[in-house]
Amino acid sequence: MSPAPAVGIDIGGTKIAGALVDSMGRITHREQLPTPGEETVDVLDTTAQMVTTLVAAAGGDVSGIGMACAGMVDGRAGRLWFSPNLPLRDLDVAAEIRQRTGHDVVLENDANAAAWGEYRFGAGIDCNDMLLATVGTxxxxxxxxxxxxxxGAFGIGGEIGHITIDPNGPRCGCGNDGCLEVYASGTALERYARELIASGEAKGAGLRHRCGGTPEALTGQDVTELARAGDEGAVALFAQLGARLGEGLASVCAVVDPAVVVIGGGVADTGALLIGPTTEAFAAHLIGRGHRPSPTIVVAALGNDAGLVGAAALARESTA
Structure with missing residues (x-):
């Protein structure tokens, strides 16, 4: 008889996704609910509903229940300190869900869960030392x-998006100035595009036409579609984004020294447009370059499912 599936849940700002995941990391059943309103109790109740639905879909037999959530999470304690897109603050989420469902759960930061998913079943499989960077909003x-x-000591380790690149740079959503996230995220891509349009440079003509001369109307998807079509300005923006990402990752690698750097998230779906300039800048800024082995940079294999798969794997392994 095959092992019981584990439950993986990804609590996001707009939706709560859930799945049953088998012991090989394959998703066998999916569910999704909209993330409710702005009240803590509503988010907890909806998450508990997702747990109950998935356990029922498994016939009442699961090998663990794991939840991934964006924010500062102490996975060992099941506590979430702060979430930027959810009304959850200094809360023992694991205990709240256990009280509502009668089931023990494992809580983890969403990027940590995604990293574990890629490590166990994706682009980092069989790699003892791996860094995942999720590049999205x-x-x-x-x-x-x-x-x-x-x-880390408080569950906040691995927040690479908030290393400081330039203390005089733009304000980041975390409250600090000049974080890597400000320079190498999807939000940064949109800012770069609007700045190029406002500059009046000729290579911004395609972008200017796309938004009808209103830079604020331009989206990251617009820039991506133009870049894929070969638009000079849009391609240059991805080169700018990748250069800053590569610089930042090289700094992180001076600390954690991974064998593989996995790039995931929505922006990474652009493939070579981002990975090419990222790899080039990474190689140019890696400490000891030319005299040491260099980490390999690869695209994530599990896509948006990495958090679900990783949360389920962490829950399964916590009960083993």
Whole structure:
């Protein structure tokens, strides 16, 4: 008889996604609910509803229940300190869900869960030391060191998006100035595009036409579609984004020294447009370059499912 599936849940600002995941990291069943309103109790109740639905879909037999959530999470304690897109503050989420469902759960930061998913079943499989950078609206990170997930003393380890690149740079959503996230995220891509349009440079003509001369109307998807079509300005913006990402990752690698750097998140779906300039800048800024082995940079294999798969794997392994 095959082992019981584990439950993986990804609590996001707009939706709560859930899945049953088998012991090989394959998703066998999915559910999704909209993330409710702005009240803590509503988010907890909806998450508990997702747990109950998935356990029922598994016939009442699961090998663990794992939840991934964006924010500062102490995975060992099941506590979430702060979430930027959810009304959850200094809360024992694991205890709240256990009280509502009667089931023990494992809580982890979403990027950490995604890193574990890629490490166990994706682009970092069989790699003892791996760094995941998720490049989307912001930048998340997860580190695997000596086969262990780096959490830190308070569960906040691996927040690579908030290393300081320039203390005189733009304000980041975290409250500091000049974070990597400000320079190398999807939000940064949109800012770069609007700045190029406002500059009046000829290579911004395609972008200017796309938004009808209104830079604020331009989206990251617009820039991506133009870049894929070969638009000079849009391609240059991805080169600018990748250069800053590569510089930042090289700095992180001076600390954690991974064998593989996995790039995930929505912006990474652009493939070579981002990975090419990222790899080039990374190689140019890596400490000891030319005299040491260099980490390999690869695209994530699990896509948006990495958090679900990783949360389920962490829950399964916590009960083993």
């Amino acid at each position: 912001g930048i998340g990170g997860g580190c695997i060191i000596d086969d262990r997930l780096l959490r």
